[in-house]
Amino acid sequence: MNEMNSKKMPRLKIGDLEIKIPIVQGGMGVGISLSRLASAVAKIGAIGVIAAAGIGMLEPDFSTNFKEANKRALRKEIRKAKEMTNGIIGVNIMVASSDFNELSLVAIEEGVDLIFLGAGLPLNDPKTLVLDRLRKIPTKVVPIVSSAKAANIIFKYWARHYNHVPDAVVVEGPLAGGHLGYKKEQINDPNYKLEKILPEVISVIKTFEQQFNKNIPVIAAGGIYSGKNIYEFIQMGADGVQMATRFVGTYECDADVKFKEAYVECKKEDLILIDSPVGLPGRAIRNKFIDDVSAGMKKPFKCSWQCLKSCDFKNSPYCIALALTNAKKGNMDEGFAFAGANAYKTDKIISVKELFETLLLEYEKAASI
Numbered sequence: 001m002n003e004m005n006s007k008k009m010p011r012l013k014i015g016d017l018e019i020k021i022p023i024v025q026g027g028m029g030v031g032i033s034l035s036r037l038a039s040a041v042a043k044i045g046a047i048g049v050i051a052a053a054g055i056g057m058l059e060p061d062f063s064t065n066f067k068e069a070n071k072r073a074l075r076k077e078i079r080k081a082k083e084m085t086n087g088i089i090g091v092n093i094m095v096a097s098s099d100f101n102e103l104s105l106v107a108i109e110e111g112v113d114l115i116f117l118g119a120g121l122p123l124n125d126p127k128t129l130v131l132d133r134l135r136k137i138p139t140k141v142v143p144i145v146s147s148a149k150a151a152n153i154i155f156k157y158w159a160r161h162y163n164h165v166p167d168a169v170v171v172e173g174p175l176a177g178g179h180l181g182y183k184k185e186q187i188n189d190p191n192y193k194l195e196k197i198l199p200e201v202i203s204v205i206k207t208f209e210q211q212f213n214k215n216i217p218v219i220a221a222g223g224i225y226s227g228k229n230i231y232e233f234i235q236m237g238a239d240g241v242q243m244a245t246r247f248v249g250t251y252e253c254d255a256d257v258k259f260k261e262a263y264v265e266c267k268k269e270d271l272i273l274i275d276s277p278v279g280l281p282g283r284a285i286r287n288k289f290i291d292d293v294s295a296g297m298k299k300p301f302k303c304s305w306q307c308l309k310s311c312d313f314k315n316s317p318y319c320i321a322l323a324l325t326n327a328k329k330g331n332m333d334e335g336f337a338f339a340g341a342n343a344y345k346t347d348k349i350i351s352v353k354e355l356f357e358t359l360l361l362e363y364e365k366a367a368s369i
């Protein structure tokens with residue numbers, strides 16, 4: 001019996017990386033997925049991801065020297081994760097970060113297995129930014145896209161300019177948490193559902209697989225919550241899935257317990273779309289901070305660095321990096337939690353091990369029907 005017909009989850013292969021469980025724990029910025037969560041996931045046999053966005057916010061010199069603080073914190077978290085596990089560790093870097101090059105260099109120098117490129121069109125391959133000696137490091141590069149058109153632009157550009165293409169691609173649908181790569185009116189439009197865009201991306205990627213004679217796995221993300229969901233997307237042709245929201249409800253998630261409790265307590269109608277100061281819609285859990293801002297209240301802040309290139313900080317009523325840092329620390333009155341559309345399904349906090357046991361069982365059950 002081949003793996004596709006088996007009741008067990010198939011392995012995910014990205015180049016020479018063999019991943020036992022085809023699940024990527026999605027990077028969650030500003031301190032939600034750091035070394036603790038990433039190493040726990042990697043230990044089980046899936047891909048653990050440290051998010052680089054705002055990672056230096058807890059360093060003492062962040063307000064005066066944010067680039068150095070980010071680089072130092074990222075290096076520290078990668079090393080901590082690698083001390084805790086020999087499993088597969090990735091780093092998520094936002095293309096829109098003003099220190100994208102510096103953070104990519106740290107991730108490559110530290111020899112992470114993969115770099116996931118979110119929030120923007122990654123026309124630059126981070127590995128072309130680095131010295132020859134580092135180019136030999138087998139770090140895989142995986143863009144995150146929201147459409148077949150974006151995938152085509154990136155792959156075509158890389159093919160033309162570098163004569164190679166990314167190692168895999170994540171397709172993130174509109175039910176995801178955090179910043180979304182869609183216009184607000186597209187989010188509930190059935191034409192932009194993950195089930196619709198996944199096959200379109202698979203078909204674009206096929207042409208590049210043929211051109212470069214290599215397998216380029218397509219990983220589905222956004223609203224995938226149960227083992228049954230994983231089974232359904234694998235049946236639709238995904239090679240793996242990326243999940244983030246489900247990992248917030250674990251002991252190992254790096255956020256404060258109050259952040260996790262916001263997930264446990266929220267209802268379906270609390271998951272709303274906000275206009276982020278960085279010019280993209282975002283999905284978050286409605287709370288007093290969000291209501292205050294919608295009512296026109298300003299939350300004073302000083303921006304001495306512009307962490308995201310597209311941030312309209314001069315006209316923004318609040319600093320999103322600060323609001324998300326406060327939430328990470330459990331100060332929910334001074335910030336808010338990003339969350340996927342299925343966050344309301346979180347009813348208790350469990351261990352990463354229990355979570356995987358549940359997902360594997362649910363998958364096998366779905367595969368047996």
Ligand SMILES: Cc1cc2nc3c(=O)[nH]c(=O)nc-3n(C[C@H](O)[C@H](O)[C@H](O)COP(=O)(O)O)c2cc1C
Pocket residue numbers: 025026027028029030032051052053092093094117118119144172175176177178179221222223224225242243244245246337338339340341342
């Ligand atoms: C709290 C939170 C923070 C996130 N931060 C980032 C980030 O920094 N970079 C990124 O590319 N995606 C980010 N995401 C998106 C996830 O990595 C993931 O692709 C998406 O949420 C998947 O959908 P799901 O949460 O329904 O599983 C974030 C999601 C959440 C819930």
